Amino acid sequence: MEIFESCYRFQDHTLIKASGLYPYFRTLDGSEGPTVSVDGQRKIMMGSNNYLGLTHHPEVLRAAHEAIDRYGTSCTGSRLLNGNLDLHETLEGELARHVGKPSALVFASGFLANLGAVSQLCASQDCAVFSARDNHASLIEGTRAGKGRVVIYDGLDDLERRLSEHPRWENALVVTDAVFSMTGRVADLRRLTHLRRRFGFRAYIDDAHGIGVLGKHGAGSAAAAGVSGDIDLIFGTFSKALASMGGFVAGESAVIDYLRHKARTLIFSAALTPSATAAALAALRVMQSDQTLFDRLWDNVAFFKRGIEDIGFFTMGSTTPIIPLFIGSESLAFRACKQALDDGVFTTPVVYPAVPLGQALIRTSIMPTHQKPHLEQALDVFDKIARQLPIPKGVRADSLPQAEKMDLSYL
Numbered sequence: 220m221e222i223f224e225s226c227y228r229f230q231d232h233t234l235i236k237a238s239g240l241y242p243y244f245r246t247l248d249g250s251e252g253p254t255v256s257v258d259g260q261r262k263i264m265m266g267s268n269n270y271l272g273l274t275h276h277p278e279v280l281r282a283a284h285e286a287i288d289r290y291g292t293s294c295t296g297s298r299l300l301n302g303n304l305d306l307h308e309t310l311e312g313e314l315a316r317h318v319g320k321p322s323a324l325v326f327a328s329g330f331l332a333n334l335g336a337v338s339q340l341c342a343s344q345d346c347a348v349f350s351a352r353d354n355h356a357s358l359i360e361g362t363r364a365g366k367g368r369v370v371i372y373d374g375l376d377d378l379e380r381r382l383s384e385h386p387r388w389e390n391a392l393v394v395t396d397a398v399f400s401m402t403g404r405v406a407d408l409r410r411l412t413h414l415r416r417r418f419g420f421r422a423y424i425d426d427a428h429g430i431g432v433l434g435k436h437g438a439g440s441a442a443a444a445g446v447s448g449d450i451d452l453i454f455g456t457f458s459k460a461l462a463s464m465g466g467f468v469a470g471e472s473a474v475i476d477y478l479r480h481k482a483r484t485l486i487f488s489a490a491l492t493p494s495a496t497a498a499a500l501a502a503l504r505v506m507q508s509d510q511t512l513f514d515r516l517w518d519n520v521a522f523f524k525r526g527i528e529d530i531g532f533f534t535m536g537s538t539t540p541i542i543p544l545f546i547g548s549e550s551l552a553f554r555a556c557k558q559a560l561d562d563g564v565f566t567t568p569v570v571y572p573a574v575p576l577g578q579a580l581i582r583t584s585i586m587p588t589h590q591k592p593h594l595e596q597a598l599d600v601f602d603k604i605a606r607q608l609p610i611p612k613g614v615r616a617d618s619l620p621q622a623e624k625m626d627l628s629y630l
C-alpha cells in the first residue's frame with residue numbers, strides 16, 4: 220500500500236463538516252477564563268479543564284512574565300543537559316510535598332510524563348501492567364511502549380478476578396485514572412489499595428483531574444481517599460487546575476531518580492519552558508493558600524448540577540467539577556453542541572472511541588470564576604436544547620449498554 224494511502228482515504232471528518240456540525244479545532248481569538256471569544260463573539264466557557272480558574276490569576280500571570288524576563292522564552296534543551304532550572308527543582312519539591320511523596324519529577328507535558336514513566340517502569344518482558352479500560356490515551360501509549368504483558372481490566376471486580384490467577388503480583392503495575400476524564404467518575408482508590416496489599420502489585424494513578432480539585436487544598440484523589448501512602452506513584456498535569464503546561468510523577472526517591480535518568484520522554488525532549496514552570500508553581504502556591512477558590516468551585520458545581528438534573532439530564536454519577544450530560548447518539552451530541560455554541564455556550568462533545576459507542580455525552584466543567592449569571596445562562600441554553608432535541612431523560616447508570624458488548628479493539 221502507498222504510504223500516504225490512509226491519509227488520502229481519510230474521510231471521517233468530511234461528513235460532519237458537510238453537515239455544519241464539526242466541533243473540533245474551534246478557533247478561539249481571546250479568553251478571559253470563564254468566557255472566551257470565538258469569531259469575535261463572546262461564549263461562556265463550559266468545556267475547559269481550568270478547574271480553579273487560575274489561568275488569569277494576577278499572581279500566576281506575574282510569575283510567568285517574571286520568568287520570561289529572567290530566563291528567556293525557552294530552555295532550548297533537555298533537563299539532562301542544559302535545560303535544568305532552579306525553578307523546575309523548586310516546583311518538584313513543592314509538588315512532592317503537596318501530594319505527600321518524597322520526590323517528584325517534572326516533564327514537559329502530562330502526556331510525556333505518563334508515556335515516559337509507564338513505558339520505562341514496564342520495560343522488561345517479565346513484568347505485567349494492568350490498565351483500566353477507560354484510562355487516558357497517554358497511559359495506554361505508555362503501556363504499549365513498554366515491553367511487559369498488558370492486561371486491560373474493566374472495573375475493580377474484573378481486576379480482582381484477573382489478579383486471582385496468581386497469589387502474588389510483585390512484577391505488576393496497576394495503572395488507572397483516579398478521576399475518569401470524560402465522565403468525572405472517581406475510581407475507588409480504597410479498594411484498589413486493599414487489592415494492592417493482597418496481591419503485592421505497585422499502583423500508579425493518573426490524577427490529572429484530581430490534583431487541585433479533590434482533597435485538602437487540592438492535594439488530590441489519593442489524599443481525599445486517605446490512601447496516599449498506599450499509592451506508589453501519583454501523576455499530575457499542569458494543564459488543568461495548575462493553569463499551565465507540563466506534568467509530573469511523584470513517588471519514592473529511588474524510583475523518581477531512576478526515571479530522571481531513564482525516561483526517554485524526559486531526557487530526549489526539551490525542558491518545560493520557564494514561563495510554564497513559573498506559572499504552575501505560582502498556581503500551586505495560590506491553590507494552597509486560598510480556600511475561597513474551593514468554596515466557590517463546589518458551590519458552583521452544586522448549583523449547576525442541581526439545575527441540569529432538574530432539566531432532566533443524566534449526569535452519570537459524577538461527583539467532580541466535570542459534569543457530563545448523557546446524550547447517547549453521536550450525531551445528537553454534535554447537534555446539541557452546535558446549538559449550544561450558537562446560543563453562546565462553548566462545550567465539547569465526547570464520542571466513540573473516547574466513550575463506548577452509543578454513550579456519547581456533552582462534557583461540561585465548572586470553575587470558581589464562573590459567575591452565577593454565566594451558569595444561569597448556560598442552564599437556559601441546555602433547557603432549550605432539552606426541549607428541542609430528543610435528549611434521553613431519566614436514564615439510569617445500569618441501563619447503559621454494557622461495556623463488555625462494546626468493541627474494545629481501539630484499546
Ligand SMILES: Cc1ncc(COP(=O)(O)O)c(C=O)c1O
Pocket residue numbers: 328329330331333355357396400425427428456457458464465466
Ligand atoms: C487523565 C489525563 N491524563 C493525562 C493527560 C495529559 O496531560 P497533558 O495535557 O499535560 O499532556 C490528560 C490531558 O488531557 C488527562 O486528561
